[in-house]
Amino acid sequence: MHLWGAKAVTNVRLETALPADNAAARRAVYEGVVFQLEPTPATQRLVADVLALLEAELGAGGPIREAQFRFSAEELFARVGRMRKRLYTEPRFHAALGDVLASAGFDRRVNAFDPLRLRVVAHEGHTNPKAAPVYYAHRDTWYANPQCQITWWIALHDVAPEETFVFFPEFLRRPVENDSARFDYEEWVRGGWGRKIGWQDPNAGRELLYPGLRGGLTDPGEPLSFSARAGELLLFAGAHLHQTRPNVSGRTRFSLDFRTAHLGDDAAGLGAPNVDNRSRGAAVRDYVHP
Numbered sequence: 001m002h003l004w005g006a007k008a009v010t011n012v013r014l015e016t017a018l019p020a021d022n023a024a025a026r027r028a029v030y031e032g033v034v035f036q037l038e039p040t041p042a043t044q045r046l047v048a049d050v051l052a053l054l055e056a057e058l059g060a061g062g063p064i065r066e067a068q069f070r071f072s073a074e075e076l077f078a079r080v081g082r083m084r085k086r087l088y089t090e091p092r093f094h095a096a097l098g099d100v101l102a103s104a105g106f107d108r109r110v111n112a113f114d115p116l117r118l119r120v121v122a123h124e125g126h127t128n129p130k131a132a133p134v135y136y137a138h139r140d141t142w143y144a145n146p147q148c149q150i151t152w153w154i155a156l157h158d159v160a161p162e163e164t165f166v167f168f169p170e171f172l173r174r175p176v177e178n179d180s181a182r183f184d185y186e187e188w189v190r191g192g193w194g195r196k197i198g199w200q201d202p203n204a205g206r207e208l209l210y211p212g213l214r215g216g217l218t219d220p221g222e223p224l225s226f227s228a229r230a231g232e233l234l235l236f237a238g239a240h241l242h243q244t245r246p247n248v249s250g251r252t253r254f255s256l257d258f259r260t261a262h263l264g265d266d267a268a269g270l271g272a273p274n275v276d277n278r279s280r281g282a283a284v285r286d287y288v289h290p
């Protein structure tokens with residue numbers, strides 16, 4: 001593991017062991033701790049399943065991480081879209097997600113989840129205007145997620161720090177100028193779920209509102225970055241300001257993520273501080289509930 005900048009920031013740090021008590025673990029996440037956890041049998045099974053899917057869709061003629069150089073953009077979008085739909089909707093992947101929750105001590109009976117999403121960060125993808133929203137600094141909560149939302153991120157292969165994303169830890173408690181006020185959940189899902197998850201419309205990045213930072217960070221502080229091995233799991237508050245790094249590694253980066261909300265915490269108004277989230281609606285309504 002490699003990280004830098006963690007020392008400067010109170011309460012926001014990277015830790016490698018979750019408190020055994022789940023309420024304490026959730027509280028630590030809300031306070032800004034980023035947990036990077038060793039692979040477990042549950043994450044390893046999920047990674048193996050998803051890699052098999054990737055191999056079947058993208059493996060013809062060479063390594064999956066170089067498929068972007070073998071397929072046309074349209075073909076790649078169609079193939080990735082098929083996988084995204086399966087991962088998001090199929091009961092077997094919901095069950096696999098439940099196993100990951102359990103392996104981290106989270107009780108499936110009191111946590112709702114927004115299912116698995118496959119992330120595909122192409123080599124030089126940041127130069128494609130259609131993909132621009134992927135690289136916005138943002139908080140996941142700006143998408144009408146509750147303040148208690150926890151993001152779970154799983155590496156599908158080993159990744160160097162340049163192939164992942166960074167946190168701006170100082171901004172968990174500091175507002176930034178952003179356009180989350182324009183985000184209305186009802187409007188977001190009106191066009192169907194394909195838009196939300198990204199399996200239908202290759203032009204969505206240009207046309208839809210993806211909340212992001214406006215004007216850039218004048219004083220970003222010390223970003224927190226990380227590398228990861230396949231099957232490692234990151235857990236962090238959806239309220240953290242974070243940003244995908246431009247990938248110029250020569251290969252595509254694939255990863256998985258999903259979101260959870262503890263329903264008791266949501267009802268009690270517990271969660272990370274809200275310093276600047278003005279999105280409207282409640283995405284948790286459409287999470288998969290216990």
Ligand SMILES: [Fe+2]
Nearest residue numbers: 138139140242
């Ligand atoms: Fe995010």
